[in-house]
Amino acid sequence: MTLKVENLTGGYGPLPVLKNETFDVLNNEIVGLIGLNGAGKSTTIKHIIGLLQPREGEIRIDGIKLQENVEEYRKKIAYVPEIPVLYPELTLKEHIELTIMAYDLDKKSTWNRANKLLKKFRLDNKLEWFPENFSKGMKQKVMIVCAFMRDASLFIIDEPFTGLDPIAVHDLLELVEEKKVNGSSILMSTHILATAQQYADRFILINNGQVKLQGNLKELQRAYKMPDASLDDIYMEMTREVINNG
Template sequence: MVLEINQLTGGYSKEPVIHDISFNIKSGEIIGLIGLNGAGKSTTIKHILGLLRPHAGEIKVMDKTIEADVEAYRRHMGYIPESPILYEELTLREHINMTAMAYGLTPEEVEERKGPLLRRFRLDDKEDTFPSHFSKGMKQKVMLICAFIVEPELYIIDEPFLGLDPLGIESLIELMISERDKNRSILMSTHILATAERYCDRYIIIDQGRKIADGTLPELRELTGLAGGTLDDVYIKLTGGIRHEQ
């Protein structure tokens, strides 16, 4: 397993936000993490990243726990947050090189990998540009390039389509499918369910801090009795109400 979460309970204080959550991600899967605003998706992601300490339960990435070896644990992951986090004093080229140093990539690996990514996101003429000259969508593309250049076993992406134009969304989807075909895995939080339905292999649905469903769309249709239902239909039936966007 790439990611194993066993009976995870946790949150930001003594009062837990998520309760007894368990799920696994295998190699070569794109998993949609779905839930209402405040359901516990971001809290779950922060625990996986090691930014929060669990109250109970265990998380393993490539069979490693963060307690046993924090560097080995995090080296297998690439993270793309909902809002871009960039250093205003560093150019795009310097962001790429800083990421490469953090993950131990060689200069040869950087040169081989960055060209296709820069061209895919139409930033190949912006390597010496500072973030102050980028739109929000361009800043998001910088984050994507820095994550995908690492080629980790597990990508964790929080609301990946926010700020991206239609071409950027399509480029990201193509890249995620390409990475899946190389046996890498993606855990993605999103509220754009119609888009997620096109390419996710499986969905984990969280409601009020608890996992309420885990399965493929056909499995979720069978669970809800909605033969032929869309992911939106299934989601609303499972959560018992109107879907609130995040």
């Protein structure tokens, strides 16, 4: 087991956003994190990567809590945020070198992986470019390269398809599948439910900071008594319940 979240309660202000969330993401598994805007997906991710501290409960990656070993915990995570975060004064090449240094990676082997990814995402001739020269989609590709050139235990991908062209979406999903086959765990938050249904092994449906339901598609269909439903159908049913219940 890679990621284990137990009874997580937390958030930003005086009132908790997350309430007793419990779920896991196993090795060789892609899990889709699904919910409405404001349901708590991004807050959940921020707790996992250590930007927010739990008020109650705990989070472990490969059995390690952040509080026990900050450096070791963070090395286990590769993160692709919804909004790319790049340093305006650094070139693409320097972003890669910074990532290698920050995670104490082997320079030669990591650059070998990075060069393959740069070519895949058509960035190999832009190593001296600064972020101001990149489109939104290109910035997202830089984040993907910096994450996937690592051999992390857990890959967290937050709304990764925003701004990506169809070829880049295909290339990213190919990378996700490769990491899964090689033993990593992937937690992917996305609103593109057809893609989530095609690639994810299980789903976590979040509403109002709580895990409303989790399981594979068959298990979700049984829970909603919709034997032939797609993930989109189930998502819409959950949405209607949220609206009807105020």
